Amino acid sequence: MLNTLMFSLLACLAAMAVHPPPRGPDVNAQRDAMKKLGFLVGQWVGGGRMLRAPGEWIEFNQTEHGEYKLDGLLLVIEGEGRAKSDGRVVLHAYGIVSYDDAIGKYHMRAFNDGRWLESDVSVADKGKELTWGFTLGDMKTNSNLRLTDAGESTESHEITIGP
Secondary structure (H helix, E strand, C coil), rough: CCHHHHCCCCHCCCCHHHCCCCCCCCCHHHHHHHHHCCCHHHEEEEEEEEEEEEEEEEEEEEEEEEECCCCCCEEEEEEEEECCCCCEEEEEEEEEEECCCCEEEEEEEECEEEEEEEEEEEHHHHEEEEEEEEECEEEEEEEEEEEECCEEEEEEEEEEEEE
């Protein structure tokens, strides 16, 4: 019995020497990277326009709220758009952005209209621009949120359908 226990212990030590334990996350590096998204924190209000169907444009008032969670490791953004014509909700989205220090990339999981998607996110222009997009079948999107020097934000989305 003692021989079996000693053999098992030696086998575990040998395995650990050959395969070191997995690297843990560097939460300080994650927090530092997430600070670059600080321009998204706060309350945002503005107008928007979207195409719901061919020729069917909807004008809406948009509010967005961004805040850090988990001691700065996550950024959550919730947006709601209400039609200018009758106040009904035409857009309601929730996004969670995080940073993977092991590969040096931002990721976003976004929820909207009962669907969700995951996307890589890039930060550009010295932390004043955020881009993301995804491909689903023959549909491809590209989104861009930019903060102007005056502190105003603009957001645009492009959708391409087909080859």
